Amino acid sequence: MKILTIIFVDGIVFASWLFLVSVGLTFIYGVLRILNVAHGSLYALGGYMGASMVLYYLQTGATPYLTYFVLLGAALFIGIVAGSLIETIFLRRVYHREEEVQLLLTFSLFLILEDVIKLVWGVSPYFADKPYALLGQMRLGGIIYAQYVFLLPGIALASGAIIWGIINRTRFGKIIISVTTDREICTSLGVNVPRVRTFAFIIGAILATLGGAFTAPMTALVPGIGVEVIVLAFAVVAIGGMGSVGGAVLGSLLVGLARAAAIHLFPELDLFTIYLVMSLVLLFRPQGLFGEVEVRRI
Amino acid sequence: MNLLQKRLLSQSPILLAMAGVLIIFALLPFFIPRWGIFLLTVAWAKAILVLGIVFLLWGGLVSFGHGLYFAAGAYAAGFGVRVLGIHEGLVLVALGIAAGGGLACLVGLLLARYRGIFFALLNMAFSMVLYAILLKFYRVTGGTDGISISPPTLAGFMPPPEALRLVHYYFTLGLGILSLYGANRFSVSPLGYTLKAIRNNEVRVEYMGASVRKAIYITYILSGILGGLSGVLTAFAIGHVVPEYSYWTQSAEFVFVAILGGTGSTFAPLAGSIVFEFVRNYAFKLSPYTWQLSLGTVLLLIILFLPGGLWSLSKPFSRRWTKWTLHSNR
Numbered sequence: 001m002k003i004l005t006i007i008f009v010d011g012i013v014f015a016s017w018l019f020l021v022s023v024g025l026t027f028i029y030g031v032l033r034i035l036n037v038a039h040g041s042l043y044a045l046g047g048y049m050g051a052s053m054v055l056y057y058l059q060t061g062a063t064p065y066l067t068y069f070v071l072l073g074a075a076l077f078i079g080i081v082a083g084s085l086i087e088t089i090f091l092r093r094v095y096h097r098e099e100e101v102q103l104l105l106t107f108s109l110f111l112i113l114e115d116v117i118k119l120v121w122g123v124s125p126y127f128a129d130k131p132y133a134l135l136g137q138m139r140l141g142g143i144i145y146a147q148y149v150f151l152l153p154g155i156a157l158a159s160g161a162i163i164w165g166i167i168n169r170t171r172f173g174k175i176i177i178s179v180t181t182d183r184e185i186c187t188s189l190g191v192n193v194p195r196v197r198t199f200a201f202i203i204g205a206i207l208a209t210l211g212g213a214f215t216a217p218m219t220a221l222v223p224g225i226g227v228e229v230i231v232l233a234f235a236v237v238a239i240g241g242m243g244s245v246g247g248a249v250l251g252s253l254l255v256g257l258a259r260a261a262a263i264h265l266f267p268e269l270d271l272f273t274i275y276l277v278m279s280l281v282l283l284f285r286p287q288g289l290f291g292e293v294e295v296r297r298i
Numbered sequence: 299m300n301l302l303q304k305r306l307l308s309q310s311p312i313l314l315a316m317a318g319v320l321i322i323f324a325l326l327p328f329f330i331p332r333w334g335i336f337l338l339t340v341a342w343a344k345a346i347l348v349l350g351i352v353f354l355l356w357g358g359l360v361s362f363g364h365g366l367y368f369a370a371g372a373y374a375a376g377f378g379v380r381v382l383g384i385h386e387g388l389v390l391v392a393l394g395i396a397a398g399g400g401l402a403c404l405v406g407l408l409l410a411r412y413r414g415i416f417f418a419l420l421n422m423a424f425s426m427v428l429y430a431i432l433l434k435f436y437r438v439t440g441g442t443d444g445i446s447i448s449p450p451t452l453a454g455f456m457p458p459p460e461a462l463r464l465v466h467y468y469f470t471l472g473l474g475i476l477s478l479y480g481a482n483r484f485s486v487s488p489l490g491y492t493l494k495a496i497r498n499n500e501v502r503v504e505y506m507g508a509s510v511r512k513a514i515y516i517t518y519i520l521s522g523i524l525g526g527l528s529g530v531l532t533a534f535a536i537g538h539v540v541p542e543y544s545y546w547t548q549s550a551e552f553v554f555v556a557i558l559g560g561t562g563s564t565f566a567p568l569a570g571s572i573v574f575e576f577v578r579n580y581a582f583k584l585s586p587y588t589w590q591l592s593l594g595t596v597l598l599l600i601i602l603f604l605p606g607g608l609w610s611l612s613k614p615f616s617r618r619w620t621k622w623t624l625h626s627n628r
Contacts, residue, residue, distance in 0.1 A: 035415040093602060099414045100360045104557060105601055107362070111550065111594030118587060227546055231426055234419045242415075271430045275423055279408065282420075286411055 015256025016156035024207030030243030040230030041113035046209025083205030241291025345571035347528035350521025358497035363421030369544035371529025376445035398526020444540035560607020
């Protein structure tokens with residue numbers, strides 16, 4: 001019974017993290033029909049930016065309790081800057097090109113950003129664990145948990161709710177949906193489609209940097225975290241269905257719980273569970289759980 | 299004129315070009331320094347895998363995980379030497395081809411259903427699984443240390459140590475030329491044309507009665523076979539196999555070389571691979587930390603401004619070449 005509780009708690013925490021890193025990917029795909037391979041780099045950028053901002057802020061000697069807002073600010077800043085640059089300079093040129101060209105473009109951005117991160121922040125591990133240590137620990141079912149990890153489900157819920165709200169409850173959300181459905185009609189009705197796309201990409205980018213920034217205090221930042229993230233996030237998104245936010249929720253819960261179970265019951269199988277879940281889902285539903293079947297054009 | 303003559307004549311531009319390539323590369327070692335021979339060997343070996351990537355690109359498919367087959371071939375050779383105690387190069391080559399092709403038969407069953415991003419990233423996922431296996435089961439695979447391969451005999455003949463590099467070079471060149479010729483025949487075969495048609499419009503190909511899934515499955519197996527062969531030859535040349543062969547950066551390099559060379563001709567991967575190996579050699583010397591950065595930038599520039607790759611630069615020349623060979627035969 002105890003082990004079940006632990007698996008459940010670990011699974012939920014991991015699932016929240018997965019949701020944070022994958023919801024931006026699926027959102028961008030949903031609106032722009034581009035799989036952003038550089039999403040992992042945006043995550044890494046958010047992490048490094050958050051960590052260095054926190055360290056800089058703590059040097060000034062101000063109260064450490066505001067570091068959470070520093071993390072938030074860093075994520076917003078780098079998300080907006082990187083997101084708008086990537087969309088307006090590069091992605092805009094390939095919307096009309098073939099899918100594989102779009103893939104290769106974001107892939108080359110990924111290569112470039114990986115090295116840019118190394119150039120700016122160096123290759124040695126980066127620590128900024130003040131926000132993590134600040135919250136202290138608690139006992140849950142005989143196991144000591146850092147309370148910080150319970151911040152993740154909260155952030156995941158909040159960003160999920162905000163995304164849902166933007167899409168379903170605002171004018172901008174309605175415009176996004178119509179641009180996704182029919183770009184030409186939207187243009188003729190006077191919607192500034194390029195601008196909508198830029199904003200949508202920025203929202204997705206901010207979600208990635210948020211995930212990175214709030215994970216940064218929990219782990220050491222090392223080069224190469226970007227690729228881990230894009231592979232995991234893709235697995236989650238593929239399970240849930242490309243472009244579906246609800247699918248991302250379900251996908252991250254499935255993967256999160258499965259992986260937590262594997263870690264506690266069969267530790268060697270850790271990585272394989274994710275691909276196992278993915279292969280099983282894709283075998284029976286190639287478009288993912290919530291994905292729409294693509295209409296093939298003749 | 300009998301049938302055989304006619305067939306040979308229709309192939310004459312390609313046969314002539316093939317012979318030209320063979321002669322040039324057979325003579326090249328006498329004009330370049332020893333380290334250049336090593337780089338050329340690796341370039342040829344990797345170009346074989348890139349041929350497979352180009353096949354898939356004809357069908358509109360990008361694979362970010364062909365390091366999987368590269369590593370499968372290389373480790374097949376490694377295990378062949380270490381576990382099975384085989385020291386004959388030709389047997390090891392067969393083993394590597396079997397490993398790459400066999401794995402592709404299995405993985406292809408699942409992947410032939412997917413296109414676009416799913417195909418690209420599922421390949422990447424599979425290659426990362428192999429990477430994790432190679433890394434974690436270090437008792438069998440040697441973990442990050444990898445497996446070292448002592449130089450094998452070739453057809454029962456053990457090359458003397460001082461000529462080892464040269465022998466490996468000619469061995470790789472021979473198999474490389476064979477693959478190149480095979481790729482050329484493939485590109486004008488019904489299957490090759492089906493692939494190009496699939497890229498244009500998959501549904502219409504199905505309406506005409508061809509099985510898209512079968513075409514992609516067979517092509518995928520071919521690319522796996524080429525990958526295995528390429529892995530074995532690289533393992534021979536370097537003498538050591540490491541899990542990084544299956545890491546995503548390795549697969550990225552293959553895709554990069556394919557795009558750099560272009561998909562317009564089966565010679566393009568070779569050109570791309572040679573340019574790549576030599577440029578990398580110098581780029582590493584100049585600035586080791588920005589290697590991926592330069593890779594990404596060049597890839598970006600090619601995608602945006604030179605969609606046909608380096609090969610498209612030679613188009614005016616190659617048109618003249620075809621015309622000239624056809625005229626001189628008439």
